[in-house]
Amino acid sequence: MNLTNYHSHCLYCDGRADMETFVRFAISNGFTSYGVSSHAPLPFPTPWTMEWDRMDDYLSEFHRIKEKYVDQIEFYVGLEIDYLDDNSNPSISRFRELPLDYRIGSVHMLRNEWGNIVDVDVSPEVFRKIVDEQFSRDLDRVIRLYYSQQFRMLELGGFDILGHADKMHYNSMCYRPGLLDEPWYENLMIDYFSKIARSGYMVEINSKAYHLYGTFFPNERYFPLLKELGIPVMVNSDAHMPEKINAGRPEALAALKRAGFDSVMELHEGKWQAVPIN
Incomplete structure (x- = not known):
């Protein structure tokens, strides 16, 4: 049933359980392939990212768990790495030199009118206040900055x-x-997804918010465009709690099938493979 997930956060960043608990929960729910992807370190401390001095422990714990459950599940390690600026992003050598199975590139933060860094991955109520107070109520500007x-x-x-x-x-x-x-x-979205297609990246269908807000990231309305552009996709739940590792997955897979997708990307035997949607 395409039971895989490569976007999850444990206690090394802002997750709510240790790495092994996530893996044990995945095994008990029939997952065949699972990955942990803690928020990568930033140049400044935050409550939700890992610090560099914990990286060795993170990788050591991964190897311990991978060996312990090798006969029960394929376990992989990654990081979710923020693009902040040209000096802090997934492409810098410090991240590329890490022995990871995969890397997720994400944007969570922008710079406001005064050049200060603002986290815009917040609730709608907080987001409204940020736009009004830190971007002079200019929503279009915030959107263009994000993209x-x-x-x-x-x-x-x-x-x-x-x-x-x-x-x-x-x-x-x-x-x-x-x-x-x-x-x-709409034109911005077409340009955006076309750029993704030309660059050859995989796109996650992030199902974390489906049961809360009734939407996926990216929005379901763009699934046919992803299919038309030939962009490979996977379903990830962005879980911060073990019980959320399968949240929204069935609905996301059904939506992908409606859009014409017949496969999703899964990591097996160390290689990304297109696996039929069951």
Whole structure:
């Protein structure tokens, strides 16, 4: 039943359980392949990212668990790496030299009018306050900044999977209903996904928010475009709690089939493979 997940966060960053608990939960639920992807270190401390001085422990714990459960599940290690600027992003040598099985590239933060870093991966209520108070109520500017970060991350590379590709869309829709139907936004999305296709990245269908907000990242309306552009996809739940590792997966797989997809990418025997959707 395509029971895989490569986007999850344990106690090394902002997850709510240790790495082994996630793996044991995956095994008990019939998962065949599983990956942990803690938030990578940033140049400054945050409550939700790992610190560099814990990296060796993170990798050692992964190897211990991988060996312990080798006969029960394929276990892989990755990182979710933020694009912050040209000096801190998935392409820098410090990340590329790590012995990882895969890397997720994501954007969570922007710089406001005064050049200060702002986390925009927040609730709709907090997002509204950020746009009003730190970007002079200019939602269009915030959106363009977000996608300019995405475009630059795509250009620099250094990752395998594009994380929650258009996560900005939900908060932006809450701020201005009807946004997704505005021609300029639709054209931006076509340019964005076309760039992804040309760059050859895999895109996760992030199902974390489906049961909460009724949407995937990217939005389901773009699934046919992903199919048309030949972009390989996978379903990841972005789980921060073990019981959420399968959240929204059946619904995401069904949506992909409706859009014409007949396979998703899974990591088996150390290689990415297109596996039929059951």
